[in-house]
Amino acid sequence: MNSRGHVGLTLTILTPTLAFLSSKGFESTVxxxxxxxxxxxxxxxxxxxxxxxxxxxxxxxxxxxxxxFGYLTSLLGDFNLGLYSALTSGLIHLIGDLMTYxxxxxxxxxxxxxxxxxxFKSNDALVNNILLITGVLMLTVYLxx
Numbered sequence: 715m716n717s718r719g720h721v722g723l724t725l726t727i728l729t730p731t732l733a734f735l736s737s738k739g740f741e742s743t744v745x746x747x748x749x750x751x752x753x754x755x756x757x758x759x760x761x762x763x764x765x766x767x768x769x770x771x772x773x774x775x776x777x778x779x780x781x782x783f784g785y786l787t788s789l790l791g792d793f794n795l796g797l798y799s800a801l802t803s804g805l806i807h808l809i810g811d812l813m814t815y816x817x818x819x820x821x822x823x824x825x826x827x828x829x830x831x832x833x834f835k836s837n838d839a840l841v842n843n844i845l846l847i848t849g850v851l852m853l854t855v856y857l858x859x
Contacts, residue, residue: 715810717754719842723810724753724803725849729856738856741795746853748787748799755779755800756807767818771811774823776804811836 715723728749732742759770769775780800787796808820817830834841 715814715836715845716842717757718846719836720753720757720807720810721750722842722845722847722849724750724806725853726845727806728802729849729852733856733859743857745795745799748783748795749803749806752779752783752800752803753807756804756811767811767816768822771808771818772820772822773808776801776808779804 725746728746732738732746756767756770756775759766759768764770780797782796783800784793784795784797787793787799811818812820812829813831813833814836815830815832815834816836817828819826819828821827
């Protein structure tokens with residue numbers, strides 16, 4: 715998936731989840747914003763020249779980055795905000811990439827087994843744009859109601 719798809723998928727999953735949990739305060743909104751902002755973090759490998767989906771698309775990276783963002787938000791007084799935002803968005807990112815053709819190893823370095831559901835290409839503009847539009851619509855409904 716590209717960044718539009720990951721942002722859209724994160725909003726599409728988290729917005730109705732927060733609405734279902736009747737979680738609509740300031741903290742929930744900050745969580746949603748932070749999780750959406752972090753939804754493309756595993757794709758940092760593309761920017762720094764690492765092999766794509768090798769070192770940053772696994773549970774180990776997601777946990778380490780979640781602890782890091784938990785530490786950063788603890789400086790502002792709330793460790794859980796950064797921890798859960800990064801953990802949630804990272805897992806949603808892996809779920810999104812799991813649906814694409816490009817296989818990866820989500821349990822690396824414990825296991826090198828690569829998996830893929832092969833539902834669509836990661837650069838499929840239609841899928842990525844539909845996810846983004848759906849996510850933005852759900853966010854709009856969430857903020858209005």
